[in-house]
Amino acid sequence: MIGKLKLLGIIAVLAISTAANATIVTVYNDFDGGLTNFNNTVTAAGGTATHDTWSTQLSGTSSNQGDYTVTMNDGSAISSYIYTLWSSSPSRTTSGYVVDIDPAGSGPGIGAIGSGVTLTFDSAVNAIGFEVGDWATCCQPSNIYISFDDAAPILVGASTVFGDGFLTNGGAGVFVAAFDDSGDFTKVQFWGDGFGEVLNMGGTIHYALLEQGSLPPSGVPAPAPLALMAIGLLGLTWRGRKAS
Template identity: 45%
Template sequence: MKTKLFAAALLLAASSAQATIATVFEGIPTGSAKFNTTVINAGGTVKTDVWTNLMSGTVIDRGDYSISRTNGNWMSVGGYGTMSGNTIDISPNDPSRDTLGSKISGITFTFDNPINSFGFEVGDWATCCHNPTTDLFISFDNGAPILVASATTEADGQFKNKFGNLVHEIFVAAFDDSGSFSKVQFWGNGYGEYLVAGGQVKYALIDEGSLPPTPGVPAPASAALLGLGLLALRLRKRA
């Protein structure tokens, strides 16, 4: 019986993997490149969709995925500055500033095949409404909101574009190698500010546990193995 218990415990440890959540918050050229590097280093393949010829509506089909407003409302398509492609207006319209409340103002991406790495461009963010901060969030499959950007001043949202000019155009991304997901939601909580998202969308599926561990957070597998080592010693003493 003790042998079976020990073997089962070892199997549990072997199946445990380091789960890492990582984010990107940069200017578009730098952020896009960082997304590519992160995915490639984790053994994945980057897919890039530049938003061209988008038509306004309630649902936009992009082949691998579809886009909709989280609250089901009409999506207004346009363009912004030097962003890579079309954008969708997702200006926060919920005055509560609660992340779950403002979430309905954002957009939802529904994928045909699972992903766990997702990034895109955002425009006109952080030009106002720092109360005390204006924040951007990504959530995988209705999971806990991942904070991908936060600004307390207008300067926090300014980065250099491809021409070297300071603009309010950024690239944000989130990675979660704990599993794979079919839905991604994005929103901001800066009530009163103008906010657009789109330009280019990047996505990928990387292997579970393939990202570097988060500094200061012990790997679950390592912690499990340490506990099982102690359990093994106790079982041997009792044998």
């Protein structure tokens, strides 16, 4: 009986520990709505967001932003500017400077990563968000991706027809974000694969470190079926011992 109880106890612990499965969450919205979504997600998960506006032009092959460093994936010099959203009415600019990352490469998806940008953080993060400009203006299909620590790309935006990503004041600008509470990361990459289009990212970089398993925002997932079964069996076994 003791052996059975011990085994059931191990099952219950394992089941409960896996109840809080790792979650990936993305945000794809206009500049204002996207930032609100990002902040609400971080807050609901018990985290604190940091917001770093690129108020001065980035340059060189590496730009130190204090908590993190910005580099181009192909090692080239950074080209940055304030972007006025194409077709926006009323006119809207990005909240700060952006980095030019026109898509290029050997193929869609991961094949275009070389034309992207890397943010290397001094301390771990697992939530990141920023503005994207000149999105959905041509060259569909066109996808944009975020990757943490060289893991599988997370699709954060997909444009299939001209203008379907004109979300901010009717212009070519979106806010994207990705959250991955499976771990803590120091490397974030962003790129697009709409070959032939103009693409940029930045404005203000929003980031946070959330506790592992804190997503979805409730942070208190329901017990997994295995956990419920194991707990029930433990209760029945204990009841049987008392009756004997």
